Amino acid sequence: KAGVTQTPRYLIKTRGQQVTLSCSPISGHRSVSWYQQTPGQGLQFLFEYFSETQRNKGNFPGRFSGRQFSNSRSEMNVSTLELGDSALYLCASRETGGSNGNTIYFGEGSWLTVV
Amino acid sequence: GDSVTQMEGPVTLSEEAFLTINCTYTATGYPSLFWYVQYPGEGLQLLLKATKADDKGSNKGFEATYRKETTSFHLEKGSVQVSDSAVYFCALGAGGSARQLTFGSGTQLTVLP
Numbered sequence: 228k229a230g231v232t233q234t235p236r237y238l239i240k241t242r243g244q245q246v247t248l249s250c251s252p253i254s255g256h257r258s259v260s261w262y263q264q265t266p267g268q269g270l271q272f273l274f275e276y277f278s279e280t281q282r283n284k285g286n287f288p289g290r291f292s293g294r295q296f297s298n299s300r301s302e303m304n305v306s307t308l309e310l311g312d313s314a315l316y317l318c319a320s321r322e323t324g325g326s327n328g329n330t331i332y333f334g335e336g337s338w339l340t341v342v
Numbered sequence: 343g344d345s346v347t348q349m350e351g352p353v354t355l356s357e358e359a360f361l362t363i364n365c366t367y368t369a370t371g372y373p374s375l376f377w378y379v380q381y382p383g384e385g386l387q388l389l390l391k392a393t394k395a396d397d398k399g400s401n402k403g404f405e406a407t408y409r410k411e412t413t414s415f416h417l418e419k420g421s422v423q424v425s426d427s428a429v430y431f432c433a434l435g436a437g438g439s440a441r442q443l444t445f446g447s448g449t450q451l452t453v454l455p
Binding site: 231233258260262269270271272275282283285317319321329330331332333334335336 | 378384386441
């Protein structure tokens, strides 16, 4: 079974631009969540989607948004990029329900550099 | 709110040494507890988990026991290898769920041959 797949792996953007990152969850996983990892703040929860609905949101400004499609694939978008948005963005998926419903599996991440 | 406190790093050990990375947590209710490992340039890999008090998670020689009385989930390995060099993260899932994980700051482990 393929793991969580994220694209692109690396990208460089200019301040003020916007970026869209994509995530394909493990087959059969309907929940997708996103995390930001930076050296200063560590790993922080952004949001979780299930059945195309945002279920939970972390403490990030409205410039950070996401969506989920009917096939469970997800995208996150960051508008008006700031230098501080430079980070590794990690997508994770999980089964919902059952004994494995409380375990999430991460992708390899998308490295975003804002210049 | 929920929080996880991890042992400060970096930790440097010789091959075959014993490893302990301390992790304590603060949470309401009964969280699930996890250890994740991150190798250079990669995402997070689940190492082990425990979902209730006194559970012991184990994988690849690593172990951690969910201690409710001390709110701890310390990671141990009896004999580390060079290939164990990585960053280790302790995390909790509130209410026993993994819908939103709270992570510790991570501990960098370097194992020397």
